[in-house]
Amino acid sequence: MGLFDGHKKKSLLKKGLNFERQGKYNEALECYDKILEKIDPGSANTWYNKGGVFYYLGRCKEALECYDKALELNPKLSTAWNNKGNVLNDLGRYKEALECYDKALELDPDYVFAWNNKGNPLEDMERYEEAIKCKNKALSLDPDFVVAWYSKAKILEKKQQYEEALKCLDKVVELDPKHDAAWNNKGVIYGILHDWEKALKCFDEDLKIDPNKFQSWYGKGLVYKNLNRYKEAFDCFDKALEINPDFEPAKESKKLLKAINRMP
Known part of the structure; x- marks a missing residue:
């Protein structure tokens, strides 16, 4: 050349x-x-x-x-091993994805993205403790890594370790106050814990960021339903369906509320 x-x-x-x-x-x-x-x-x-x-x-x-092809030409290209792992993980080829992340980390032991990404197939394989160790390693290398905090929270939520998940989500919104998914997830977890006031606050924060987030309108509706504030619940379910007319959970919740209101 x-x-x-x-x-x-x-x-x-x-x-x-x-x-x-x-x-x-x-x-x-x-x-x-x-x-x-x-x-x-x-x-x-x-x-x-x-x-x-x-x-x-x-x-x-x-x-x-x-x-x-990139790896055939340069087998030491750690970023290509990492990204190949991402593709394989998306295809559900989890063991092959893990092999790629391990290869990337063999080449670069402090590769923060590879540590975080390695946790993803482990999570999908329900090897949650190993997945959390990978997320923790990524966070030890970069304590401000929002993606790792959020994905760790999702694993802890699956393990029903809700208080620990909330701590991770708190860190997410501290680092990124406009992280709408984190606010929504906080609302969901507070709902599971029956802390209705905090759940409402989180859904409202999410809707400030994205007023068309039908999941948070639905979440608010469920909170109001549990507080027996049925009119407000109806309005929230209607709003969710206005945004997404095919959202079945909101349709079913409206039917249930109608049945409740017909009861003596």
Whole structure:
């Protein structure tokens, strides 16, 4: 590859990355294909970038092919092992995903994203204690890693360790006050614990961030139902269905409320 080609490759890589940041994935693919077809077919980083674009587009088979090509060219590319693990995990190929994360961590023992991601297939395999250890390792490397705090909370919720899950969610909203999913999950857990006042507050915080979050309108409706505030419950279920007319839990809850109101 000549000097001119080197400059052109660098320019196309930069353009491709800029297109990715803008969500212009087809344009990014065109840049990477120009490099691989005309300048440097052996560029591991370009195959890696192309795999990332396919992953964002949900084209997992093609993403895997690109990551495999990148790793054939550079077996020590830890980020490609990590991202290949992500694709395999999304495909439900959990054992293979774990092997990829382990390979990434063998190359880079402090790779925080790989530690966090390794917990995901373990969670899906219901190996919760091992998954939590991975999340904890990620958080020891980066205590402000919001994704790890949130995913750890979800595992603890599955284990019905609600107080511990709430501590993790508190950390999430401390680091990212507009993390709508965390506010919703806090509301759900407080509802399970029958702390209706705190549940309402969390659902309201979520709806300040996203007024069209039908799950939180539904959650508010359930709280009001348990407080015997049926009119307000009806209104919340109606709002959830206005946003998502096919949301069956809200439909069923409305039917139940109607039956209750007919009772003497």
